Amino acid sequence: MLAEFLQFLFSGVTVGATYALAALGFTLIYNASNVINFAQGEFIMLGGMLAVFFTQGGMPLPLALPLAILVPALVGVVVEKLAIEPVKGAESVTLIIITIGASLVIRGLIQVWLGKGTFSLPAFSGDVPLRILGATLMPQSLWVLGVTAIVVVALWYFFNRTLHGKAMLATSFNRVAAELVGINTNWVLFLSFAMSAALGALGGILVTPITLTSYDVGIMLGLKGFVAAVVGGLGNGLGAVVGGLLVGILEAMGAGYISSSYKDAIPFVLILLILFFMPRGLFGGKSTDRV
Amino acid sequence: MSMALLEVKDLSIHFGGVKAVQNVSFTIDAGIVYAVIGPNGAGKTTLFNLITGIYTPTTGTILLDGESIAGKSPDELARRGVARTFQNLQICMNMSAIENVMVGAHLRLDRNLIKAALRWPALRQRDRELHAEAAELMQFVGLKNYVNARADSMPYGALKRLEIARALAMKPRLIFLDEPAAGLNPKETIEVDELVRKVADSGVTVVLVEHDMKMVMNLSDRILVLDYGKKLTEGSGVEVRNNPDVIAAYLGAHA
Amino acid sequence: MKNNQFLGLYIIMAVLLILPFVLPNSFYVDLAIRMAINAVIVLGLNLLIGFAGQISLGHAGFLGIGAYATAALPTHFGWHPLLAMAAGAAAAGLLAATVARPIFKLKGHYLAMATLGLGIIINIVVRTEARWTGGPDGMSVPPMSLAGFEISGDKHWYWIVAILLSVSVWASLSLIDSPFGRALRALHGSEVASKVVGVDVVRYKVAIFVLSAVFASIMGSVTAHYVGFVTPNLADFFHSIELVTMVVIGGMASVYGSVVGAVLLTALPQALTSFEGWETVAFGTILMLCMIFLPKGLVPTLAAKFDKGE
Numbered sequence: 001m002l003a004e005f006l007q008f009l010f011s012g013v014t015v016g017a018t019y020a021l022a023a024l025g026f027t028l029i030y031n032a033s034n035v036i037n038f039a040q041g042e043f044i045m046l047g048g049m050l051a052v053f054f055t056q057g058g059m060p061l062p063l064a065l066p067l068a069i070l071v072p073a074l075v076g077v078v079v080e081k082l083a084i085e086p087v088k089g090a091e092s093v094t095l096i097i098i099t100i101g102a103s104l105v106i107r108g109l110i111q112v113w114l115g116k117g118t119f120s121l122p123a124f125s126g127d128v129p130l131r132i133l134g135a136t137l138m139p140q141s142l143w144v145l146g147v148t149a150i151v152v153v154a155l156w157y158f159f160n161r162t163l164h165g166k167a168m169l170a171t172s173f174n175r176v177a178a179e180l181v182g183i184n185t186n187w188v189l190f191l192s193f194a195m196s197a198a199l200g201a202l203g204g205i206l207v208t209p210i211t212l213t214s215y216d217v218g219i220m221l222g223l224k225g226f227v228a229a230v231v232g233g234l235g236n237g238l239g240a241v242v243g244g245l246l247v248g249i250l251e252a253m254g255a256g257y258i259s260s261s262y263k264d265a266i267p268f269v270l271i272l273l274i275l276f277f278m279p280r281g282l283f284g285g286k287s288t289d290r291v
Numbered sequence: 292m293s294m295a296l297l298e299v300k301d302l303s304i305h306f307g308g309v310k311a312v313q314n315v316s317f318t319i320d321a322g323i324v325y326a327v328i329g330p331n332g333a334g335k336t337t338l339f340n341l342i343t344g345i346y347t348p349t350t351g352t353i354l355l356d357g358e359s360i361a362g363k364s365p366d367e368l369a370r371r372g373v374a375r376t377f378q379n380l381q382i383c384m385n386m387s388a389i390e391n392v393m394v395g396a397h398l399r400l401d402r403n404l405i406k407a408a409l410r411w412p413a414l415r416q417r418d419r420e421l422h423a424e425a426a427e428l429m430q431f432v433g434l435k436n437y438v439n440a441r442a443d444s445m446p447y448g449a450l451k452r453l454e455i456a457r458a459l460a461m462k463p464r465l466i467f468l469d470e471p472a473a474g475l476n477p478k479e480t481i482e483v484d485e486l487v488r489k490v491a492d493s494g495v496t497v498v499l500v501e502h503d504m505k506m507v508m509n510l511s512d513r514i515l516v517l518d519y520g521k522k523l524t525e526g527s528g529v530e531v532r533n534n535p536d537v538i539a540a541y542l543g544a545h546a
Numbered sequence: 547m548k549n550n551q552f553l554g555l556y557i558i559m560a561v562l563l564i565l566p567f568v569l570p571n572s573f574y575v576d577l578a579i580r581m582a583i584n585a586v587i588v589l590g591l592n593l594l595i596g597f598a599g600q601i602s603l604g605h606a607g608f609l610g611i612g613a614y615a616t617a618a619l620p621t622h623f624g625w626h627p628l629l630a631m632a633a634g635a636a637a638a639g640l641l642a643a644t645v646a647r648p649i650f651k652l653k654g655h656y657l658a659m660a661t662l663g664l665g666i667i668i669n670i671v672v673r674t675e676a677r678w679t680g681g682p683d684g685m686s687v688p689p690m691s692l693a694g695f696e697i698s699g700d701k702h703w704y705w706i707v708a709i710l711l712s713v714s715v716w717a718s719l720s721l722i723d724s725p726f727g728r729a730l731r732a733l734h735g736s737e738v739a740s741k742v743v744g745v746d747v748v749r750y751k752v753a754i755f756v757l758s759a760v761f762a763s764i765m766g767s768v769t770a771h772y773v774g775f776v777t778p779n780l781a782d783f784f785h786s787i788e789l790v791t792m793v794v795i796g797g798m799a800s801v802y803g804s805v806v807g808a809v810l811l812t813a814l815p816q817a818l819t820s821f822e823g824w825e826t827v828a829f830g831t832i833l834m835l836c837m838i839f840l841p842k843g844l845v846p847t848l849a850a851k852f853d854k855g856e
Binding site for chain 2: 718726741746753
């Protein structure tokens with residue numbers, strides 16, 4: 001009983017950490033520009049796929065991994081420059097459609113270049129499972145959780161203790177005011193896309209040894225990360241992390257205890273419920289419009 | 292003896308810590324022109340938003356012809372004959388000028404979806420009549436030259452009058468004009484002044500927020516002065532103009 | 547302007563009449579039928595996206611409801627296909643109404659999220675409930691029959707779809723230029739303004755969402771009968787995006803744009819048949835370029851240039 005519960009919990013938290021990183025990515029971009037970046041999932045996919053490509057091409061792991069984070073970050077910047085900047089201030093429908101377009105382009109190109117196969121990475125510290133209270137925990141899961149935790153703390157530090165981070169926060173609260181005090185909000189936008197892509201890619205790399213990767217994992221991962229961001233409260237960093245873990249755990253529990261064939265549907269049922277009953281999410285605030 | 296059309300008692304709204312409107316009470320009789328004035332930030336537009344259903348009051352009552360309307364939605368208010376224009380213009384730029392006016396008559400028409408899709412003859416006939424009516428309204432407000440124009444091709448001053456035409460298309464009994472002369476040059480301001488006079492003469496009760504004092508004094512039967520969300524005083528143009536508190540509020544001598 | 551509004555419809559009808567006699571073989575007739583089906587779906591979707599200014603990222607889900615209703619109900623329960631189609635439409639409408647009401651009270655992009663979630667859930671359900679739906683491999687669809695007369699093959703379906711398309715265009719044009727249509731467009735132009743003139747904004751949004759869902763469901767049923775087979779791909783996320791792309795490229799808030807968008811983007815995959823990846827890239831690129839350079843879509847942009855040129 002306990003073993004089973006722990007098993008589900010472990011797998012839920014592991015995949016939840018990936019969702020958390022994706023959700024943080026959504027949050028970053030939403031805060032900087034009010035854009036919901038549907039291409040976020042593709043950054044996750046890029047991380048995993050590029051890591052595979054680089055290592056299979058003979059690159060040593062310590063070089064391949066950072067590169068597999070850097071390249072998606074660059075892609076993120078390109079997306080921002082080519083797709084978002086030209087239409088600054090457009091309706092949200094327009095922006096959503098553009099980012100969907102970007103995600104299609106990225107996915108399509110990877111499909112053409114690397115094919116439709118499924119790939120894996122070797123686990124970072126071997127794949128001898130640990131036994132805890134009757135449940136198995138893969139060492140890779142510890143990597144996922146550990147690195148995610150470090151990243152979350154680093155982000156907290158960045159936003160609350162460094163000037164650049166505070167500038168980004170200021171932009172998210174009031175863009176005009178930020179510009180008026182001399183913050184280069186274009187740079188903030190640029191940086192938010194780069195960081196968000198890097199976060200996604202990191203998540204993708206960490207989880208590939210466990211869940212494998214292929215050209216189309218981005219869709220589901222991205223959408224679920226997005227659900228996590230909404231569950232936590234769109235725009236709230238803590239909410240993104242909590243939301244990610246929550247979605248992961250609920251998904252695993254639901255798959256384990258209720259029905260494994262409907263595993264993928266669980267996050268989406270969750271988002272409908274949240275939108276019906278608690279649209280601001282767990283940590284979202286209230287807002288009023290001025291006429 | 293005039294009937295009180297609108298009665299506001301102890302109306303307040305708080306936005307978090309900001310008390311935008313505090314305990315404001317006043318009465319508006321049918322058929323008059325009533326102005327609301329005060330320095331910037333005094334809560335005039337907020338007051339309008341409260342009465343026209345865009346905000347819900349924190350406390351207080353609003354009675355329209357004896358019926359409580361506090362917290363009702365704007366479309367419910369429209370159904371009770373209340374129309375308004377906006378300080379910052381809310382024009383549908385995706386439609387033509389005359390369509391903007393025709394939308395004002397929304398509640399007076401058969402909005403049935405099925406009949407519309409089937410081009411029901413009675414519906415089409417009514418639409419043609421409405422088109423003519425809207426063209427007349429545009430003439431009334433001085434937009435004869437824009438009858439065939441698209442809204443997004445019209446200058447600011449024309450759009451302000453278009454909003455008034457749209458409000459009139461509702462055949463309202465009470466119309467709220469939020470700074471109709473804002474952003475207009477002196478010539479345009481005189482034209483708007485005349486237009487508001489025409490509207491009032493046609494029997495509609497007019498409530499006006501305006502900064503242009505000449506216009507306010509010219510047009511208004513009664514004036515409400517707000518300052519920092521509170522009612523400072525209420526009275527005729529002469530009374531208000533000579534009130535020392537009002538003068539102090541505008542010139543900044545505050546205790 | 548008012549008079550030649552229907553000119554486009556007459557041209558479309560003329561084309562539809564001549565086409566079967568001009569097209570070289572049944573491959574092209576099939577393509578024409580698919581184009582027309584998509585055009586009707588896109589007309590409904592455009593009412594929602596272009597005219598009312600809302601968004602649906604899960605519309606293929608409604609297609610799926612109609613398609614699977616008309617496949618499963620006759621197959622497993624012996625229902626008459628027409629009744630099954632009606633049931634599908636009713637189910638789609640009811641679902642749309644239920645989801646829409648709470649969602650439309652919130653801001654714009656929340657509807658995108660909700661419709662996205664809904665579409666994916668529908669897709670997962672049809673993929674999973676193999677007993678009723680045939681699962682990932684799909685199921686075959688019994689032919690439609692009307693008063694004992696069986697309708698099958700492209701000869702029958704071409705004319706049915708041609709009539710449906712003509713009626714839909716006619717109805718859409720009429721709708722736009724009516725009090726209901728104006729209220730819808732006003733809603734898009736300025737929600738606040740439409741509220742103060744008495745438009746019950748939530749009710750209208752729900753109404754148009756339900757209408758577009760019902761359109762989609764019916765055409766899903768038509769597709770199912772025409773093809774004779776239905777698979778979960780009909781109701782997947784990419785298909786929803788394809789439909790949105792058709793709206794966007796043809797022209798949001800343009801009736802004829804819907805037809806143009808549907809025609810162009812139904813033909814596109816044919817030109818890219820062997821390269822699925824390139825098809826994805828093409829759709830993505832079109833979406834981006836369109837939204838950046840032609841935000842109004844092809845037909846309205848061309849129409850505006852035409853007006854200026856006069």
